[in-house]
Amino acid sequence: MPTLSLSVLADENIPLASEAFGSLGTVQTLPGRAIERADLMDIDALFVRSVTTVGPELLSGTPVRFVGSATIGTDHIDQEWLQNEGIAFAHAPASNADSVADYVVAIALHLALKTDTSLADRTAGIIGCGNTGSRVAARLRALGANVLQNDPPLAEEADKRGEDHPYVSLDHVLEKANLISLHTPLTTHGPHPTHHLFNGDRIGQLQKETWLINTSRGAVIDNQALSSCLRAPRANVTATALDVWENEPTPDAELLRHVDLSTPHVAGYAFDGKVRGTSMLYHAFCEFLDIEPAWSPDAALAPARLGALRLSPPDARLPRTEYLDALARQACDVAADHHRLQKVLDVPPDERGAYFSRLRKTYPKRREMQMHSVSKDAVPEAYHEFVRDGLQITLVDDVR
Structure with a gap:
């Protein structure tokens, strides 16, 4: 598909934004909290996350005709104003x-x-x-x-x-x-x-x-x-x-x-959910432009190597809660996220906002639990249902 002559501005924390929208024109990225009206004076489409408030103060007098939010929630978007101005809007319900x-x-x-x-x-x-x-x-x-x-x-x-x-x-x-x-x-x-x-x-x-x-x-x-x-x-x-x-x-x-x-507003930050949000906005934007989508996130979502998302089975003698916590923590370590944020209390008050934002920007890549697997034979049979349906971690048969 030929490159279109569109100008796109995206929050720098939207993954694969350049890859997704690059075929449609030029893509610029900025920190979401730093996006201002002056940045939009030659922009056709704006893609944000929850930290950017979108309404007349930001968009009045700009050429922006499409706004996408890579989020489930939309409380940061003045949808009524967008509709009155004829600016198309899409978001990413259920993405994360x-x-x-x-x-x-x-x-x-x-x-x-x-x-x-x-x-x-x-x-x-x-x-x-x-x-x-x-x-x-x-x-x-x-x-x-x-x-x-x-x-x-x-x-x-x-x-x-x-x-x-x-x-x-x-x-x-x-x-x-x-x-x-x-x-x-x-x-x-x-x-x-x-x-x-x-x-x-x-x-x-x-x-x-x-x-x-x-x-x-x-x-x-x-x-x-x-x-x-x-x-x-x-x-x-x-x-x-x-x-x-x-x-x-x-x-x-x-x-x-x-x-x-x-934790620093990262519950929805699993890589899979964020990329799913990008993909949803890309397809919505293509529909707005009346063109066929050409980009796919599949390659980016594939594990880096075979077995990369295989979890180590905890000690089978552990009580149920301890066992499930040990397994879940390998995929989603909320205690580590907590300790990282608690360090903000050691930072001077006027630097804490930047520290909080930096934690979000540099958040370690986390994959959804359903992308992980564990050896079925290594999990006590009494725990199978809890692992499969509660954690939604895949139980796999070992190849013999």
């Missing part, structure tokens, strides 16, 4: 849903091991049951947890159709669950706003010894209220894992000090 689900499973196993409990003793409340939340619900259930699901918009849609559904009220979840995992978009208007959905009052309603996990958007939790709760003498939240924060890239230092797992 498996990546986030991997991360939540790895967090849950880490917390279970740390607190010397079992997921079978947990009732998980999944708040937001779209592409990501539904995957998390299925996988925690496969790992032995009782699961409650809360999603008012999906419940209302099912009610209108006269269909049964699994969704319960948030109050019911708060009354019964002792593991809360948040997977909602960030909204401030409408019938079900999620900004500070977990405010001080709701945090106070949580059951004793609750684990609170947030991989959605930072402002779904009132961070100041959570920080106060965690510093209380007898906090009802006994374990907290936050991947997203208010005021990124400079989250509250006191909150950072008190959470059990702190």
